[in-house]
Amino acid sequence: MSWVQAILLARGLSRGWGGICGPTLTGAPFSQVASQVLRGLHCSAATHSSHSDSSLVPDPPELSRRPIKALVPHEELFGQAPSGERDKASFVQAVQNFRQHSVRKRGHVDFIYLALRKMRQYGVERDLAVYNMLLDIFPKEVFRPRSIIQHIFVHYPRQQECGVAVLEQMENHGVMPNKETEFLLIQIFGRKSYPMLKFLRMKLWFSRFKNINPFPVPRDLPQDPVDLAKLGLRHMEPDLSARVTVYQMPLSKDSTGAADPTQPHIVGIQSPDQQAALACHNPARPIFVEGPFSLWLQDKCVYYHILRADLLAPEEREVEEIPEEWNLYYPMQLDLDYGRSSWDDYEFDIEEVEEGPVFAMCMAGAHDQATLAKWIQGLQETNPALARIPVVFRLAGSTGELLAASPGLEEPPPPPPAQGQEEEDDNLQRRQQQGQS
Amino acid sequence: MALVHKLLNGVYILRKCQMPSAASCLFVGPHFADYCSSSLQKPMVAPGKAGSPQRKTERDLQGHPQREVDLDIISPEEKPEVSFDKAIQDEIKDRFRRLKEDFVNHWIGPEGRPLHEVLLEQAKVVWQFRGKEDLDKWIVTSDKTIGGRSEVFLKMGKNNQSALLYGNLSSEAPQDGESGRSGYCAMISRVPRGTFERKKSYDWSQFNTLYLRVRGDGRPWMVNIREDTDIIQRKNQMYSYFMFTRGGPYWQEVKIPFSKFFFSNQGRVRDAQYQLLLDKISSIGFTLADKVDGPFFLEIDFIGVFADPAHTEEFAYENSPDLNPKLFK
Numbered sequence: 042m043s044w045v046q047a048i049l050l051a052r053g054l055s056r057g058w059g060g061i062c063g064p065t066l067t068g069a070p071f072s073q074v075a076s077q078v079l080r081g082l083h084c085s086a087a088t089h090s091s092h093s094d095s096s097l098v099p100d101p102p103e104l105s106r107r108p109i110k111a112l113v114p115h116e117e118l119f120g121q122a123p124s125g126e127r128d129k130a131s132f133v134q135a136v137q138n139f140r141q142h143s144v145r146k147r148g149h150v151d152f153i154y155l156a157l158r159k160m161r162q163y164g165v166e167r168d169l170a171v172y173n174m175l176l177d178i179f180p181k182e183v184f185r186p187r188s189i190i191q192h193i194f195v196h197y198p199r200q201q202e203c204g205v206a207v208l209e210q211m212e213n214h215g216v217m218p219n220k221e222t223e224f225l226l227i228q229i230f231g232r233k234s235y236p237m238l239k240f241l242r243m244k245l246w247f248s249r250f251k252n253i254n255p256f257p258v259p260r261d262l263p264q265d266p267v268d269l270a271k272l273g274l275r276h277m278e279p280d281l282s283a284r285v286t287v288y289q290m291p292l293s294k295d296s297t298g299a300a301d302p303t304q305p306h307i308v309g310i311q312s313p314d315q316q317a318a319l320a321c322h323n324p325a326r327p328i329f330v331e332g333p334f335s336l337w338l339q340d341k342c343v344y345y346h347i348l349r350a351d352l353l354a355p356e357e358r359e360v361e362e363i364p365e366e367w368n369l370y371y372p373m374q375l376d377l378d379y380g381r382s383s384w385d386d387y388e389f390d391i392e393e394v395e396e397g398p399v400f401a402m403c404m405a406g407a408h409d410q411a412t413l414a415k416w417i418q419g420l421q422e423t424n425p426a427l428a429r430i431p432v433v434f435r436l437a438g439s440t441g442e443l444l445a446a447s448p449g450l451e452e453p454p455p456p457p458p459a460q461g462q463e464e465e466d467d468n469l470q471r472r473q474q475q476g477q478s
Numbered sequence: 479m480a481l482v483h484k485l486l487n488g489v490y491i492l493r494k495c496q497m498p499s500a501a502s503c504l505f506v507g508p509h510f511a512d513y514c515s516s517s518l519q520k521p522m523v524a525p526g527k528a529g530s531p532q533r534k535t536e537r538d539l540q541g542h543p544q545r546e547v548d549l550d551i552i553s554p555e556e557k558p559e560v561s562f563d564k565a566i567q568d569e570i571k572d573r574f575r576r577l578k579e580d581f582v583n584h585w586i587g588p589e590g591r592p593l594h595e596v597l598l599e600q601a602k603v604v605w606q607f608r609g610k611e612d613l614d615k616w617i618v619t620s621d622k623t624i625g626g627r628s629e630v631f632l633k634m635g636k637n638n639q640s641a642l643l644y645g646n647l648s649s650e651a652p653q654d655g656e657s658g659r660s661g662y663c664a665m666i667s668r669v670p671r672g673t674f675e676r677k678k679s680y681d682w683s684q685f686n687t688l689y690l691r692v693r694g695d696g697r698p699w700m701v702n703i704r705e706d707t708d709i710i711q712r713k714n715q716m717y718s719y720f721m722f723t724r725g726g727p728y729w730q731e732v733k734i735p736f737s738k739f740f741f742s743n744q745g746r747v748r749d750a751q752y753q754l755l756l757d758k759i760s761s762i763g764f765t766l767a768d769k770v771d772g773p774f775f776l777e778i779d780f781i782g783v784f785a786d787p788a789h790t791e792e793f794a795y796e797n798s799p800d801l802n803p804k805l806f807k
Contacts, residue, residue, distance in 0.1 A: 238801070276725065277725055278726070279728065337697050337772070347727050386601065387600055389784070390601070
């Protein structure tokens with residue numbers, strides 16, 4: 042092969058070989074050219090697949106010069122937001138960039154996987170329109186099987202896997218697909234494909250399980266801590282006639298806008314039955330402020346405290362008898378047997394755990410005694426009997442987890458490894474309990 | 479060999495055995511691991527997510543551990559006392575008790591209770607938590623076995639009146655090259671054993687609702703029921719449903735009818751659904767895998783089954799002709 046043919050060979054190949062054409066055109070001896078061409082073959086084949094057609098990232102001429110951290114293909118498309126902020130608009134912009142930059146959409150599978158990973162950073166993982174846009178990136182009508190053989194073998198398996206991955210991320214975030222998704226999937230993959238099967242399953246099972254939560258919590262939780270506390274307290278209290286009162290609003294400094302740590306919010310809840318029970322509580326027995334206990338709302342954890350008394354011993358419990366003439370219009374106590382035969386017995390043969398009555402609950406910004414004392418003072422306005430009853434604070438350490446306590450306390454979340462502050466509180470608790478018992 | 483020596487010296491009855499090594503294997507073999515268990519085994523409970531019908535396991539299920547050699551996580555405060563002689567003696571007493579029960583109970587009635595009591599029963603407490611021995615009937619697993627970071631512990635609640643399952647869920651995926659997601663904790667009941675370590679199963683055919691008295695922290699749990707079977711292909715199949723806890727200081731009664739349980743195989747919900755048959759139930763389990771990192775707790779008072787007369791549904795899920803055309807021909 043003469044040098045002319047070598048040059049023609051070098052020129053005739055695609056422009057991705059730029060790095061090798063240099064030494065060939067300067068007239069280097071043929072063997073060198075050939076060896077460089079051969080090396081170039083391997084190099085550029087590798088670079089071609091990962092940097093499909095994009096000249097934004099320069100092709101390194103040798104494998105050894107490649108950086109150790111592999112560059113993700115198309116990552117540069119996501120770094121082009123002018124203001125640097127990550128939101129739906131910039132995500133959509135990145136997707137449009139991909140469309141424009143390669144008409145044939147080479148490497149769309151890689152791009153879609155990358156976009157799925159980046160969704161969380163851009164905050165669009167629950168947006169159905171964005172998922173439909175991602176599915177729109179697939180070229181239509183190309184991956185549909187046309188013959189029986191194509192039907193039998195999984196036609197275009199990588200693309201089908203990618204489609205299933207998009208639907209799976211939708212499922213993980215609880216996004217229900219719609220008609221547009223169905224139409225896109227039929228256009229791209231056909232009716233008998235795996236993504237379509239997954240779509241059918243999602244449609245079926247999501248609609249079956251949409252409303253099975255008997256205690257639903259709204260998806261978008263309020264950001265304001267007071268509103269969140271109100272929601273949490275209402276969620277926990279089964280009595281619908283309970284009243285939520287805000288004892289203290291958080292005082293926010295005008296300059297910073299952050300909540301003042303010395304005045305956290307205190308929100309309490311109490312139902313009329315609890316008020317009545319507190320009013321006839323024996324002042325000789327103390328009542329306890331226990332907490333903080335954790336409550337999870339969707340993915341936020343809030344802490345609450347409760348005001349409760351110990352359980353009375355069985356001999357001390359008095360059953361209040363309502364005289365029959367108290368109300369002539371309808372009976373106050375109804376003891377119906379529903380007429381079933383005497384051998385029906387739906388009671389479980391076990392003594393249920395009994396605990397002392399709960400008088401009120403609250404959620405506060407801080408978990409220390411001072412804040413809770415303010416709560417008790419606020420409660421005294423509606424429960425004057427509280428002024429005469431001794432209140433004992435059984436609080437946890439600063440980290441919020443509770444220590445193992447004496448019987449009569451509600452068992453809390455796990456005891457953590459002992460820390461210095463918690464040991465002090467533990468001693469304080471023990472002293473309190475010893476003083477009380 | 480020290481094992482056999484101790485056995486021969488400690489227990490008089492075994493001197494009469496012809497094959498001491500065989501006897502020691504018979505008595506001690508599989509159960510030795512129970513008392514000093516530290517061998518890892520891949521758990522059999524698939525992770526689930528509230529509201530998600532299909533989920534991938536991080537790895538395939540290995541099947542029901544009939545040997546029950548698995549990670550027995552004890553709470554950090556208690557240090558189990560492992561006394562070898564005592565363990566062996568307890569074990570032998572236990573086995574002879576079971577053998578005796580097998581003979582004696584046959585004359586009293588099914589499961590040792592009189593027949594009329596069993597037939598007319600409408601509410602039965604299956605698991606209660608009133609003492610340490612009740613906790614031994616449960617196994618606790620988490621994704622630590624596949625390299626995750628969740629921790630879970632089980633201990634008695636206050637006053638020995640309830641059991642507290644608590645821990646920390648972490649959905650950080652283990653870096654083992656094959657798991658994409660992680661983060662689950664589970665509590666599974668042990669399979670009841672009869673004489674000679676035979677498997678026994680529960681027969682709940684008279685009942686139609688599962689009843690749980692729990693107190694949670696607002697997280698959604700999943701209840702899984704496994705059937706007792708010898709067919710290998712069925713060992714990875716289970717029926718599940720969701721249990722939503724309310725949170726708060728009040729006890730919550732959860733009633734789940736058995737007709738609501740959906741069928742899944744190897745962690746994936748099957749297209750062809752059929753109802754849970756109640757005559758051979760092997761174990762029940764609770765799983766938490768709701769992808770929210772953080773501490774959790776669940777207090778359980780007791781678990782029972784009862785026959786709800788108002789519930790007449792047989793099975794809640796229809797099969798769809800799109801997904802199963804063969805069922806509709």
